[in-house]
Amino acid sequence: MMANLFSSFDPSTNIFSLNWLSSTLLILAMSPMYWLVPSRWNMMWASLLGTMHSELKILVKSDNFKGTTLIFTGLFTSIMLNNFLGLFPYIFTSSSHMSFTLTLSLPLWLSFMMYGWVMNTTHMFAHLVPQGAPSALLPFLVIIETISNIIRPGTLAIRLTANMIAGHLLLTLMGNAGTSLTIPLLSVLVIAQTLLLMLESAVSLIQAYVFSVLTTLYSSETN
Template identity: 60%
Template sequence: MTNLFSSFDPVSMLGMQLNWLSTFIGLTLMPFMYWVIPSRQTMMWNQIINTLHKEFNTLMGPNAAPGSTLTFIALFSLIVFNNSFGLIPHIFTSTSHLTMTLTLALPLWLGFMLFGWINHTQHMFAHLVPQGTPPALMMFMVCIETISNTIRPGTLAVRLAANMTAGHLTMTLLGNLGPMVSMSILPIMIITQILLLMLESAVAVIQAYVFAVLSTLYSSEVI
C-alpha cells in the first residue's frame, strides 16, 4: 500500500476493475433461496423483509402506491449485502466509495423531486414554509428548507461511505500494528479486533437500515 487509503482504491487488472465485482457477489447467492427447500436462513430473511415492509408502509402513509415498499426493501438488501461482504478480507467494499453511494442516492432523490413538483406542486411549496412560522422569518425558512432539501442526496451518500471507510480504517490500523507488538499485548489486540469486527457487522446493517428509512421518509414527503 502506498498510503493508508490505498486499500480503498479500485485496482485495474487486464483493463478491468475487478474490485467492483464484489458488488455483484450477493446476486450470485440470492436465486437459490427461491428454488431450494426453505432453510432457517431463508425463513429469517423472509421475516426481516416482512418486518421492513410493515415499517416502510407505516412511514409512507396510506397514500403510498401498493408495492412501493419493495423498492426500499431491495435498496436495503443491496446495501447490507455489500457492507457485509466488505468485511471479508481482500474483498473490495464498494459502499465505501461515493461513486457507489451517490449512484444510489441521487437518482432516488431526483425521482422524488420530479414526481413531487410535477404532480403535487402546491404540496411541495407548502413544505418550504413549516407550519407556525412567523411572517418575518418566512423568507429565511424558504432558503433554509431549499438548502436542506438540496443536500439530501449528498448527506445520504457521505454518511454511508464515511461510516464504511472509518470502520475499515480503524481495523486496518490495528491489524498493521500486529507484527510490531509483543506477545503479551497480542491477545488484547486480537480481542479488540474481534470486538471491532462485531461492531462493524452491526454498523453494516444499521447504515443500510438508515439509508433505506431516510429514503422512505423523503418519498413520503412528496406523496
C-alpha cells in the same frame, strides 16, 4: 508501505477492475428463493424482508402506491450485503466509495423531487415554509429548506461512505501495528479487533437501515 491512510480502499486490480464484481453477489442470495422446500437461510431471509416491509409501510403513509416498499426493501438488502461483504478479507468494499452510494441516493432523490413538483406542486411549496413560522423569517426559512432539500442525496451518500470507511480504516491501522507488538500485546490486539469487527457488523446493518428509512421518509414527503 501505504502512501496514505485511505490507499487500502483504492481499486488494485492490474488488468481490468474486478473489484465491483462483489456487488453482483446479491444474485447468489436470491437463488434459494426458488427452492421447493425453503431452507433455514430462506426462512430467515423472508423474516427479515417481512420485518422491513412492515417497518417501511408505516413510513409510506399512502395506500395509493402498492409495492412501494419493495423498492426500499431491495435498497436495504443491497446495501446490507455490500456492507457485510466488505468485512471479509480481500473483498472490495463498494459502499465505502461515493461512486456507489451517490449512484443509489441521487437518482432516487431526483425522481422524488420531479414527481413531487409535477404532481403535488402546491404541497411542495407549502413544505418549504414550516407551519406557524413568523412572517419576518419566511424568506430565510425558504432558503434554508431549499438548501436542505438539495443536499439530501449528498448527506445520504457521505453518511454511508464515512461510516464504512471509519471502521475499515481503524481495522487496517490496528492490523498494520500488529507486526511490531509482543505476544501479550498481540493477544490484546486480536481481541480488540474481534470486538471491533462485531461492532462493524452492527454498523453495517444499521447504516443500511438508516439509508432505506431516510429514503422512504423523503419519498413520503412528496405525496
